[in-house]
Amino acid sequence: MQVKEAVIERRSGVALWRQIADRMRREIGEGVLGSDGRMPPEMALAERFGVNRHTVRTAIAALVQEGVLRAEQGRGTFVEGRKRLAYPIRSRTRFSEGLAGQSRGLAADLLDHAVEAAPIDVARALMLAPGSPVIRLETRSHADGRPVSRARSWFDAHRFSGMAEAFERSRSITASFRELGLADYLRQSTTVTAQHADAGDLKDLNLSPGAIVLVTIAINVDTDGRPVQYSQTRFAADRIELHIPGAGMETGD
């Protein structure tokens, strides 16, 4: 293993400037590059990656566009990005509680909502008959003024009618559940995958092409174990990391 140096591949179908941008973004995240907040000069980077200075400049321009870097004529290029927020996945997973203390300006907004017939995966997760009416909520969450995730959630339309209106008021799933008579709920299962950002991610999460999203598929249940929410959440992978506290310290298994 032990990779010594950058490997930038030509005619791989990925432009050099994008490979370099991706690599710099990662190394910045790891603290390998710009740990003092300052990037090496363009010429040094060009030499290191074995490319022309212009190619490095294209990569830097992309990262400036993303908000990762900031370039100042005559001074240098500096790291703008902050460190990743830790999103805890636990028995009582609550969005705002999880990120509280790590960031200011937590906010959520409702992008879209509708009542529809439950698709097969939604019906199975919520233990409803396929085609039963369900409420679909499309929400987006911000931290520090930047979008961090977008979620698509489904609820039994009979049990939780008024969910969309409640969310619009409270901007919180937990508060909406409480308003509709559900005081507590638990995370039953979470599945994590990773994908390239799709067109919706680019738009709603303000990502650049080639960015990565962490996708969680979760089922929440009430205290009787009945499913109350099925959701697919897409996190910007460069702004969020998922943290799973060890069950080992909580339970004897």
Added chain:
Amino acid sequence: MQVKEAVIERRSGVALWRQIADRMRREIGEGVLGSDGRMPPEMALAERFGVNRHTVRTAIAALVQEGVLRAEQGRGTFVEGRKRLAYPIRSRTRFSEGLAGQSRGLAADLLDHAVEAAPIDVARALMLAPGSPVIRLETRSHADGRPVSRARSWFDAHRFSGMAEAFERSRSITASFRELGLADYLRQSTTVTAQHADAGDLKDLNLSPGAIVLVTIAINVDTDGRPVQYSQTRFAADRIELHIPGAGMETGD
């Protein structure tokens, strides 16, 4: 939200054929494309993605090279890949147990090992003084004959001397721990992030440039709560999904 159709972006720094290949690979994994084992004709794909047939052919050729597709002249293009394996993360997380039943031919091999001075993050995780001697193990795991993950693990060199040799014999962390006198251990914490595959991933996991890896950073502890293993594991995101069983059903929190 509700993204209707594939959006292939021009001048994004990623060649169209690669965007199409990445998208087809993902949709095949999701069952959206080729769920019956058969791909639509090239002309249909070209129309769907809004590109020339030649561009689709370049994408298909790349996936054939990867082993995802198989093209037969005059008959069509067929899916070779299989569906994503679920890797459970729980109190007693064990690699081979977790994937048992989902795949045949589970195997692990030792890529490299060394005794070194503990870097700061390793020392903190293992609760050792920085610079203390630790054993570093670089391992790789296969399922169904394909590599699915590579891991870099550290162990206290004093407590677990002989770890590398034990692993080389047993090809199992659990068995090696047992051999060295540790009968049981628990997962204390797991952090999940996602990144683009680096040069080592491309080589060891046989990925193509632009592919995504799920990265887990985990700490295992013995039954007294003392850290015994710190590891960074990189999973091929198109072959593995992480599954977190709900603590909600196991504990009252």
Added chain:
DNA sequence: ACCAATTTGTCCGTATGTATA
């Protein structure tokens, strides 16, 4: 105020790769 060194910003021209028709 001036100068030299450093670093980013902009412009030119040219060659190659990618995608279409």
Added chain:
DNA sequence: TTATACATACGGACAAATTGG
């Protein structure tokens, strides 16, 4: 296969801004 258009990558030159003597 051929032709065309555009994106990508390179090399060089010089301007503009900043820093420190």
